Amino acid sequence: MDILAELNPPQREAVETINGPVLILAGPGSGKTRVITHRIAYLIKVCGVSPRRIMAVTFTNKAAREMEERLHRLVSGSVNDLTIGTFHAICARILRRDGKAIGVDPRFVIYDDEDQISLIKRSLQGVGLDPKQYAPRAIQSAITAAKSRLLTPADYLQRSRSYFDEVVQRVYERYQQLLTESTALDFDDLLMKAVHLFRQNPQLLSRYQSRYLHLQVDEFQDTNLVQYELMKQLAGKFRNICAVGDPDQSIYSWRFADLRNILNFEKDYPEAKVILLEQNYRSTRLILETAGHIISANQQRKPKELWTDNEPGVPTTVVETYTEQEEAQFVVNEVEQLVSQGEFKLGDCAIMYRTNAQSRVLEEAFIRYGVPYKLVAGTRFYERREIKDIIAYLRLIQNPYDSVSLLRIINVPQRGIGQRTLSELSQWAGSTGLSEYKALQLLAEQKESEATEHRPPFSPRSVRALTGFVDMMEGFIGRSQKLNLVDLFDLVVKSSGYKEYILAGVDGEERWENVLELRTVVREYRDLKPLDGLTVFLEGVTLVSDVDGLDESVSGVTLITLHQAKGLEFPVVFIVGMEDGILPHIRSFDDPGQMEEERRLCYVGVTRAKQRVYLVRAFRRSLMGSSTINGPSRFLQDIPPHLISGGGLWQGEDSQLATAMYSWNKPLPARVATPELKDGDHVRHAQFGDGVVVSCRPVGDDAEVVVVFDGAGIKKLLLSFANLEKV
DNA sequence: CGAAAGGCTCTTTTT
DNA sequence: GAGCCTTTCG
Numbered sequence: 207m208d209i210l211a212e213l214n215p216p217q218r219e220a221v222e223t224i225n226g227p228v229l230i231l232a233g234p235g236s237g238k239t240r241v242i243t244h245r246i247a248y249l250i251k252v253c254g255v256s257p258r259r260i261m262a263v264t265f266t267n268k269a270a271r272e273m274e275e276r277l278h279r280l281v282s283g284s285v286n287d288l289t290i291g292t293f294h295a296i297c298a299r300i301l302r303r304d305g306k307a308i309g310v311d312p313r314f315v316i317y318d319d320e321d322q323i324s325l326i327k328r329s330l331q332g333v334g335l336d337p338k339q340y341a342p343r344a345i346q347s348a349i350t351a352a353k354s355r356l357l358t359p360a361d362y363l364q365r366s367r368s369y370f371d372e373v374v375q376r377v378y379e380r381y382q383q384l385l386t387e388s389t390a391l392d393f394d395d396l397l398m399k400a401v402h403l404f405r406q407n408p409q410l411l412s413r414y415q416s417r418y419l420h421l422q423v424d425e426f427q428d429t430n431l432v433q434y435e436l437m438k439q440l441a442g443k444f445r446n447i448c449a450v451g452d453p454d455q456s457i458y459s460w461r462f463a464d465l466r467n468i469l470n471f472e473k474d475y476p477e478a479k480v481i482l483l484e485q486n487y488r489s490t491r492l493i494l495e496t497a498g499h500i501i502s503a504n505q506q507r508k509p510k511e512l513w514t515d516n517e518p519g520v521p522t523t524v525v526e527t528y529t530e531q532e533e534a535q536f537v538v539n540e541v542e543q544l545v546s547q548g549e550f551k552l553g554d555c556a557i558m559y560r561t562n563a564q565s566r567v568l569e570e571a572f573i574r575y576g577v578p579y580k581l582v583a584g585t586r587f588y589e590r591r592e593i594k595d596i597i598a599y600l601r602l603i604q605n606p607y608d609s610v611s612l613l614r615i616i617n618v619p620q621r622g623i624g625q626r627t628l629s630e631l632s633q634w635a636g637s638t639g640l641s642e643y644k645a646l647q648l649l650a651e652q653k654e655s656e657a658t659e660h661r662p663p664f665s666p667r668s669v670r671a672l673t674g675f676v677d678m679m680e681g682f683i684g685r686s687q688k689l690n691l692v693d694l695f696d697l698v699v700k701s702s703g704y705k706e707y708i709l710a711g712v713d714g715e716e717r718w719e720n721v722l723e724l725r726t727v728v729r730e731y732r733d734l735k736p737l738d739g740l741t742v743f744l745e746g747v748t749l750v751s752d753v754d755g756l757d758e759s760v761s762g763v764t765l766i767t768l769h770q771a772k773g774l775e776f777p778v779v780f781i782v783g784m785e786d787g788i789l790p791h792i793r794s795f796d797d798p799g800q801m802e803e804e805r806r807l808c809y810v811g812v813t814r815a816k817q818r819v820y821l822v823r824a825f826r827r828s829l830m831g832s833s834t835i836n837g838p839s840r841f842l843q844d845i846p847p848h849l850i851s852g853g854g855l856w857q858g859e860d861s862q863l864a865t866a867m868y869s870w871n872k873p874l875p876a877r878v879a880t881p882e883l884k885d886g887d888h889v890r891h892a893q894f895g896d897g898v899v900v901s902c903r904p905v906g907d908d909a910e911v912v913v914v915f916d917g918a919g920i921k922k923l924l925l926s927f928a929n930l931e932k933v
Numbered sequence: 934c935g936a937a938a939g940g941c942t943c944t945t946t947t948t
Numbered sequence: 949g950a951g952c953c954t955t956t957c958g
Contacts, residue, residue: 266948294948319947338953393948460946561945563949583947617934624934667934751948769946791945807946830943831949 209248209280213241220448220481221245224253224420227441227475229468230450233512234497234813235488235775238450242422243273245448246288247280249420258287261440262422263433267292268754269424269773289418293433294393295749297400300414301391302741307407310391310399313605313741316748317385317392320589321610322346325388329380340373348374349381353394354430354462356401358382387641388609397432404439415443425773426451427465428458434467438474445475453508454501457769457807459799486512488775490519493815496849501809503844504802521851522812522819524784524842530564530827534571536856537780537822541763542577544778544818552578554777556764558811560789563829564782565765578762582770583752592708592717593724597747599698602679603686604740606643613642619707622671630663631672643676650676678702691731691739695724768811779815781808784823785836808841883911889930891915896933 210218220230220241232238246262249255264270270290277285289296302312317325326346327337352362352374359379366375385392391399404411421441423429426449429437441447449471456465472478486494494514502509527533537557544550557568565581572579587593595618598611606612617623635645649664650673664672678701686694699705699721708717727747731739753770764776768789783789790804812819821842826835883889887899897915902925911925 292948396948457946458948461948563944566949620935622934626934749948767946788945793945803946828949 209244209251213237213244214485216481216483216485217241217244220483221248223479223481224249225446227445227471227478228448229426229471229475229478229480230448230483231468231480231510232450232452232483233486233510234452234455234810235486235514236483236512237485237487238424238452238483239269239273239276241483242424242448242450243276243280246273246420246422247277250277250281250283250285255419256287257285258289259417259419260422261289261296261418261420263293263296263424263437264290265292265425265428265773266751266753267295267749268751268756270295271754292749292751293429293436294396295745297396297436298745298749300400301396301403304407304410305399305403307410308399308403310403311389311605313389315388315390315601315605315608315611316396316745317390317610318748319346319393320594321390322392324610324613325384326377326381329377329384332380332384333376335373335377340377345374345377349378350394351462352378353398354432356398356432356435384609387607389605389607390610394432397430397436401432401435401439404436411439411442414440419444419446421447423447423449424451425455426471427453427456427468428461428463429467430462431464431467434464434470445477447475454504454510454806455772455810455813457772457803457810459803482510484510484512486514487516488816489514489813490516490817492519492521492849493812493817493819496522496819496845497809497812499844499846499849500805500812500841503841504805506799506802519817521849522821522845524821524845524850525856526823526825526838527856528825530567530783530824531571532856533782533822533824533827534568537568537782537820538571538575538577540780540820541778542575550778550817551761552763553758553761555780556766556771556774556776556778556814557780557782558766558768558771558814559782560768560791560807561783562767564788565767568765568782572763572765580756580760580762580764582756582764582766586752587720587723587755588747588750590717590720592720595704596695596699596721596724597744599682599702599704600695600740601744602643603682603694603698604737604744606679606683607641609642615702616675619703621675622667623675627664627668627672630668634663643679646672646676647680649673650680686740687736689736691728691734691736691743692725694736694740695728768807771814772810775814775816777816778818778820779811780820780822781811782822783827784821784839784842785827786839787834787836788827789839789841805841808839883925883930883932888933889913890933891930 210221213221217237217240220228221244230241232241242262246260249260250257262273264273270292274285274288274290298316301310301314305312323342323346326342330337330340330342357365359375359382362375362378366372385395404414418440421437423437437447451468453465453468456463472480491514494512498512525536527536541552541555544555545552559565562583569579569581595615598614601608601611602615613628616628631642631645635642638645640648649669682698685697689697705718708714708721711717728743731743734742756764789808790801794800794804823838826833828834883899883902885899885902888896889899890896891913895915897913900912900914902911911930
């Protein structure tokens with residue numbers, strides 16, 4: 207059977223164990239994707255399971271697409287009936303089809319992060335609180351946390367402990383009201399409502415349970431409790447659930463992903479078979495060892511030994527530059543060199559960083575040196591103002607009750623509907639118990655009939671402006687029944703006056719280009735039935751993730767955050783910003799749990815690499831305007847010297863370093879000036895305290911020192927990193 | 934009502 | 949350094 211042919215024994219077992227629950231703990235590069243696809247192919251081709259009875263959950267749409275393609279090749283038949291996608295996309299589908307049972311209108315729109323914040327601000331005002339006093343972000347996070355534990359506002363009330371809880375509870379309640387009034391669901395609702403739907407409709411659940419004979423979840427370590435609950439519901443009948451994950455790559459706890467899911471799995475499914483995939487096929491041996499040293503410093507961790515038959519490869523290059531500009535310069539130079547030597551292509555290289563803000567300097571350097579690059583995200587396309595505006599128009603056509611979209615574009619371009627008119631509108635709408643749009647419709651009708659029952663409080667000028675807007679929208683809505691999506695798009699952009707508005711503003715040309723770019727996306731939906739096209743398009747643009755746009759067929763260096771890099775691999779990986787305060791991020795300093803997650807993030811980065819790893823840091827960098835000096839990342843200390851190759855200080859062509867050293871009277875705390883140490887010397891270390899040197903041997907232009915510390919025990923340190931003080 | 938200017942606070946990571 | 953909010957003036 208060729209589906210099993212190229213698999214090692216544990217992989218094979220993972221593919222063949224199709225009855226009952228299976229937990230696959232898969233180290234990086236252990237052929238996880240291969241196992242999942244082969245397993246599904248095996249189910250279809252060998253076991254004769256119909257694709258429509260299989261559900262596979264992936265972390266991104268891109269992963270889903272790729273898996274579908276691979277399956278297509280493996281099965282050499284149609285897999286169109288397979289249910290495959292992210293949790294959010296799958297839940298949206300379920301709710302559109304069956305959500306009515308719990309009062310979910312199938313025309314719902316999905317609110318993204320930004321929409322949520324704007325709605326939370328309105329909710330705060332709605333309950334008489336000041337959005338400046340209570341950070342909307344913090345409240346949003348608390349609401350997400352609540353929803354991740356399936357708590358409704360009423361449940362939250364009972365658990366309310368603190369003053370902040372109380373605030374959250376009130377806002378949460380109002381926020382849900384506004385969502386309902388807007389016929390909208392936020393990201394978390396998609397998951398929570400799906401679970402509620404099944405809880406309240408056992409017969410519906412039973413239908414789904416009977417349909418899905420096999421369930422497959424990828425990146426299991428990054429699922430939250432709701433997602434786990436949903437899978438548990440769906441697997442309730444057949445219990446054929448296969449979860450794949452790696453606790454060492456859990457990096458989404460801030461999104462309330464919960465590692466306990468892995469522990470609970472074995473509790474909820476005591477008959478589960480646990481399979482370990484420990485052979486790495488991706489990285490060189492030295493890279494794997496480096497990664498191993500980094501991750502094994504975590505305390506809260508089940509030890510696990512990965513191994514590989516691959517070549518040893520070359521040691522990791524560790525480099526310090528003076529500023530983040532030079533860091534970028536180094537990266538670009540090095541990439542050019544690697545490429546010119548012919549061993550690697552541009553597309554083989556990826557630059558990874560902790561925070562999005564770091565991408566700018568890198569981008570500038572790549573532009574300056576004319577090296578092609580692919581930025582994953584950046585100012586993410588769908589978050590641009592002009593894109594969100596157009597989408598708001600389209601959302602409003604699908605669902606005029608969408609208040610976030612309404613308020614967003616009611617005066618864009620300017621139609622003489624100002625702040626004052628708007629607050630009068632919402633007050634008037636509120637007092638008559640109508641949604642904003644209903645109120646507007648009423649107003650437009652009244653203009654003709656002069657009915658005076660609820661006299662709207664607007665000046666004639668405002669009335670004209672408002673009714674003008676309603677008439678326009680009603681026109682769009684009418685036409686939307688017949689027009690294909692491209693024509694609808696063109697109609698909206700033209701008749702709303704948006705095109706002139708954009709072109710007249712700052713960066714008009716560039717922003718208009720973006721609108722046209724969106725139009726090319728829209729073209730893919732041209733052939734769908736008018737209203738379906740709109741729905742599918744809107745859902746697609748809301749649930750996209752940034753990596754979804756990453757195109758391997760385009761040549762260029764990839765610029766990507768460490769989080770986004772999960773699940774990907776590259777021959778050459780640069781991790782920049784290897785500094786305490788960046789990676790690990792400063793926000794994790796006071797929480798050991800968070801610190802461990804930072805370490806896992808670093809581990810994820812290193813294990814993306816097949817051939818080469820560069821760990822780069824800047825001596826000083828500007829953060830939020832001002833310049834800061836960060837020490838080397840503490841994670842570097844956990845890599846033994848023999849796995850590191852020199853590098854050391856690097857100076858760019860117009861380095862500011864020389865100038866700096868000249869103007870400062872003392873040299874930089876450079877490794878040039880490390881003290882000579884010999885056995886028996888007493889030393890002091892910032893972290894470990896006092897100790898005695900037991901050995902010191904040169905490594906490259908550095909030295910490896912072994913010290914017995916009074917408190918901290920025996921440590922192997924790299925002289926230049928350790929900052930030892932002789933006492 | 935709207936444009937312009939100045940002041941403020943942050944930035945971790947994202948479906 | 950940038951986006952967001954408030955203030956001010958026409």
